[in-house]
Amino acid sequence: MVTELAPPRRSAVRRFWASTIGKKAVMAVTGVLLLAFVLAHMVGNLKTFLGAAELNHYAGWLRTIGEPVLRREWFLWLQRAVLLVALVLHVTAAVQLARRDLRARPVRYVHRRPRASFAVRTMRWGGATLAVFVVWHILDFTVGTVNRDFVAGDPYHNLVADFRVWWVNVIYLVALAMLGLHIHHGFTSAARTLGVARPRRERAIKILGSTTAVAVAGGYALVPVAIMTGLVH
Numbered sequence: 001m002v003t004e005l006a007p008p009r010r011s012a013v014r015r016f017w018a019s020t021i022g023k024k025a026v027m028a029v030t031g032v033l034l035l036a037f038v039l040a041h042m043v044g045n046l047k048t049f050l051g052a053a054e055l056n057h058y059a060g061w062l063r064t065i066g067e068p069v070l071r072r073e074w075f076l077w078l079q080r081a082v083l084l085v086a087l088v089l090h091v092t093a094a095v096q097l098a099r100r101d102l103r104a105r106p107v108r109y110v111h112r113r114p115r116a117s118f119a120v121r122t123m124r125w126g127g128a129t130l131a132v133f134v135v136w137h138i139l140d141f142t143v144g145t146v147n148r149d150f151v152a153g154d155p156y157h158n159l160v161a162d163f164r165v166w167w168v169n170v171i172y173l174v175a176l177a178m179l180g181l182h183i184h185h186g187f188t189s190a191a192r193t194l195g196v197a198r199p200r201r202e203r204a205i206k207i208l209g210s211t212t213a214v215a216v217a218g219g220y221a222l223v224p225v226a227i228m229t230g231l232v233h
């Protein structure tokens with residue numbers, strides 16, 4: 001008697017991750033989480049305009065969140081772990097979806113593959129640029145290895161020292177433009193995936209996405225621009 005072997009059963013989580021909509025949902029949810037951090041970080045950075053004491057006090061407070069239930073910096077490390085997992089999932093899903101997209105066509109193109117749309121290309125290249133920027137940025141302000149005059153525990157000093165150098169401003173302003181474009185396109189995609197973007201709301205979501213993108217890129221840019229122009233010193 002021949003018994004047919006049942007195909008191996010995959011867990012619901014694996015099936016979800018293997019599906020295109022599952023990966024898109026992971027991208028959308030992790031994107032929202034990363035955006036929440038980006039918004040909070042931007043508001044914190046604006047404390048630069050209130051002076052060294054305010055900004056440094058705020059940076060110190062970040063290390064004491066949750067005390068005395070948590071010990072010093074535990075919250076910070078928890079936040080770092082959550083952000084890292086979110087980022088890895090976001091990037092992995094993006095790369096796998098892009099590959100799936102390329103493989104989706106069963107017949108090879110005779111001449112050349114048509115170019116992906118502008119939005120798709122900016123998401124891919126912009127996303128890769130942002131990943132490199134985040135590594136640079138952590139070496140700049142958290143670890144201090146690429147900052148010319150890093151003083152541990154004095155972010156105000158580190159910001160002023162850094163943004164006096166013209167090419168550092170170029171790095172940051174280019175990264176912020178990429179971040180703006182990424183949010184601009186990503187916002188609508190995430191809203192569609194999460195089922196928020198009903199036809200009636202499409203326009204409102206587009207406006208909200210563009211406004212958030214401009215506010216984030218512009219809000220972050222205020223600090224380097226103010227230091228570069230000598231307004232903050």
Ligand code: HEM
Nearest residue numbers: 038041045059080137138141142155172179220221223224
């Ligand atoms: C002009 C723009 C920006 C300025 C002035 C700035 C400033 C800073 C400073 C001073 C720190 C160190 C904070 C501390 O040690 O207390 C920091 C950390 C960090 N920033 Fe930014 N930032 C900017 C843009 C960004 C952007 C666009 C992102 C993400 C896309 C980002 C992500 C981070 C991360 C992940 C950390 C590390 C936090 C940690 O130590 O756990 N920053 N930033």
